[in-house]
Amino acid sequence: MVADTQRLPTERREAPAEGGSWADRRVAVRIVQREKYTDTYVLRGPRPEGGVYSSHVDESSYFTAQGTYGQDTLRPVTIKQVLDAQQPHPDAEFKIDDIEITQVTFVGQIRNISTQTTNITYKLDDGTGTIEVKQWIDADASTDMDPTGAGAPKGRLVENEWARVWGRLKAFNNRRHVGVHVIRAIENKMDIIYHLLEATYVHLYFTRGGPEQFTNPAGAVGPNGEANGQQDSTGGEMGVNGRMMPPVSASAKKVYGILKTSPQSNEGLHIQHVAATLNMPVQEVIKAGDELLNHSLIFTTVDDYTWAVLEF
Amino acid sequence: MASEATPRINAQYLENFMNQTVRILGKVVSLHGETATIDANGGITIHLNRDSHLALNNAVEVVGKVQQDLSIRVFQATDFGTGIDFKAVDAVVDATHRYKEIFYESND
Numbered sequence: 001m002v003a004d005t006q007r008l009p010t011e012r013r014e015a016p017a018e019g020g021s022w023a024d025r026r027v028a029v030r031i032v033q034r035e036k037y038t039d040t041y042v043l044r045g046p047r048p049e050g051g052v053y054s055s056h057v058d059e060s061s062y063f064t065a066q067g068t069y070g071q072d073t074l075r076p077v078t079i080k081q082v083l084d085a086q087q088p089h090p091d092a093e094f095k096i097d098d099i100e101i102t103q104v105t106f107v108g109q110i111r112n113i114s115t116q117t118t119n120i121t122y123k124l125d126d127g128t129g130t131i132e133v134k135q136w137i138d139a140d141a142s143t144d145m146d147p148t149g150a151g152a153p154k155g156r157l158v159e160n161e162w163a164r165v166w167g168r169l170k171a172f173n174n175r176r177h178v179g180v181h182v183i184r185a186i187e188n189k190m191d192i193i194y195h196l197l198e199a200t201y202v203h204l205y206f207t208r209g210g211p212e213q214f215t216n217p218a219g220a221v222g223p224n225g226e227a228n229g230q231q232d233s234t235g236g237e238m239g240v241n242g243r244m245m246p247p248v249s250a251s252a253k254k255v256y257g258i259l260k261t262s263p264q265s266n267e268g269l270h271i272q273h274v275a276a277t278l279n280m281p282v283q284e285v286i287k288a289g290d291e292l293l294n295h296s297l298i299f300t301t302v303d304d305y306t307w308a309v310l311e312f
Numbered sequence: 313m314a315s316e317a318t319p320r321i322n323a324q325y326l327e328n329f330m331n332q333t334v335r336i337l338g339k340v341v342s343l344h345g346e347t348a349t350i351d352a353n354g355g356i357t358i359h360l361n362r363d364s365h366l367a368l369n370n371a372v373e374v375v376g377k378v379q380q381d382l383s384i385r386v387f388q389a390t391d392f393g394t395g396i397d398f399k400a401v402d403a404v405v406d407a408t409h410r411y412k413e414i415f416y417e418s419n420d
Contacts, residue, residue: 078414080317109390127318127335128415160390189371189392193400196320200407203414 074103076198080128094169097206105166107195135180162186208247246295252288259309268301268308317416320408323354326382337373337401340366357383364389371396
């Protein structure tokens with residue numbers, strides 16, 4: 001929370017009411033605003049220091065435009081993913097699929113509601129697992145929640161009904177819970193179905209790369225497998241001699257694209273060059289390269305850190 | 313956590329989940345007092361509990377245990393109304409088992 005406060009130099013900085021900083025509340029408000037306009041989420045690739053390089057939803061500028069929340073993402077997840085999230089060390093951000101998570105959203109059937117003096121705790125079950133989510137009661141909040149309603153706020157948040165949550169994963173005494181910014185009853189049950197598909201899509205996007213790799217960019221492919229050379233300028237998407245690109249991560253595809261399209265000698269390209277061109281940390285390039293090496297898409301030339309595309 | 317998960321299945325997966333607790337979203341096609349038949353990519357007989365309130369032709373999501381005869385003993389049934397696109401529901405079941413790492417623990 002200290003970091004959050006520092007990122008808000010122009011904001012008021014009175015002590016936040018218990019359970020949520022101003023930063024948290026700002027995000028919650030913004031999430032509500034977002035919800036009015038769109039049902040899509042900002043999807044981002046792994047972040048190199050100081051920037052976001054991969055976003056295939058144009059409105060990614062939504063957060064970054066504000067300047068202070070460039071690092072935040074809102075990811076649709078299943079509860080199992082939340083429970084399986086890795087925390088490299090205490091106080092570190094949690095990671096899912098090796099990507100840091102900040103805000104998450106998920107759905108769940110309400111199994112239990114427990115109203116305390118300071119918070120309402122809901123136990124949610126989405127069929128993949130069960131987790132507690134805590135909504136802090138804010139005495140002077142003018143949200144659509146009614147804290148005096150003793151666990152029965154507006155919108156049918158009752159046991160066995162479904163709810164959607166926007167919040168942030170917290171660990172406390174080895175127990176995980178989600179600090180809720182917003183919890184809403186689900187009116188249209190199709191939201192549950194769509195959410196599960198969306199969580200799957202985002203999971204696959206981060207673990208195997210985006211869907212563009214599965215469309216053949218060259219259109220017709222000759223019987224011997226020569227693609228007809230219509231490579232798009234960003235690289236990365238094309239198949240290998242007409243073969244489909246195997247499922248690799250988004251960064252691996254970028255590295256492959258550079259190796260394939262950059263002018264180079266038969267020695268290939270050094271990782272430093274690749275890292276500089278892609279503005280990607282060297283560690284990540286190495287990881288991407290390992291992936292490509294494992295798929296026999298590239299090979300090492302003069303040393304372990306100089307790679308060329310394996311063509312045959 | 314594994315025991316808490318209720319994998320989403322349809323009629324085609326019943327045999328693989330015998331004696332396990334699962335989650336099925338289907339359409340109510342007939343009601344016979346204590347039992348009912350739902351269509352979830354195939355007909356499934358479900359044994360209702362006292363709290364189940366099913367409406368004919370509505371979608372219902374049941375959590376229950378798959379019996380030896382591939383019927384379901386219902387623990388909980390939730391009415392899902394009429395606006396359900398079952399193609400999307402089948403897609404979720406498919407994704408559940410294809411990418412199970414984000415949906416449930418399994419031994420294989």
